[in-house]
Amino acid sequence: MERGKIVSGCEAEKHHPSCPCLACKHPRECNNCKTPLTVQHEIPKCIAREILEIPPREMGKDTTAVSIPCHNQEDKKVPFILAIMRQLKRREGMIPTREDVLTIRRMGMFRG
Numbered sequence: 001m002e003r004g005k006i007v008s009g010c011e012a013e014k015h016h017p018s019c020p021c022l023a024c025k026h027p028r029e030c031n032n033c034k035t036p037l038t039v040q041h042e043i044p045k046c047i048a049r050e051i052l053e054i055p056p057r058e059m060g061k062d063t064t065a066v067s068i069p070c071h072n073q074e075d076k077k078v079p080f081i082l083a084i085m086r087q088l089k090r091r092e093g094m095i096p097t098r099e100d101v102l103t104i105r106r107m108g109m110f111r112g
Contacts, residue, residue: 010037012070014111019067037065043101044078044110051085052098076112 010021020035041048042062048054066074081104088094104110 009065010035010067010070011064012040012066012074014070014073016067016069016073018069020069021067035067038068038071040064040066040071040074042105043098044075044082046078046082047085047101050082051089051096052101054098073112075110078110081110 009024010019012019015022024035040063041059042064043052043054043059045059048059049056085096088096
């Protein structure tokens with residue numbers, strides 16, 4: 001999905017208070033909405049690329065369409081977790097698995 005392409009409204013698990021879809025009075029008419037949505041990757045692209053070394057063609061799997069405020073809230077701590085993973089990889093030789101990263105997502109540790 002491209003940035004700004006409308007799908008069916010924000011699919012975030014937890015909405016940010018300024019998510020425009022919360023205030024929408026026409027949730028079933030999203031095709032007429034001008035609210036830009038962005039792609040939320042289940043495994044953040046920077047972690048997929050740098051830590052897990054997932055090929056670019058596989059990074060597009062497991063995505064949802066979310067509003068920009070919800071995306072910012074859901075991935076607020078990704079840079080901090082990426083820095084920790086870089087250190088562990090560099091110093092300890094520890095590389096998390098795909099399942100480790102998905103567990104971190106489910107636990108809400110990327111969320112701000």
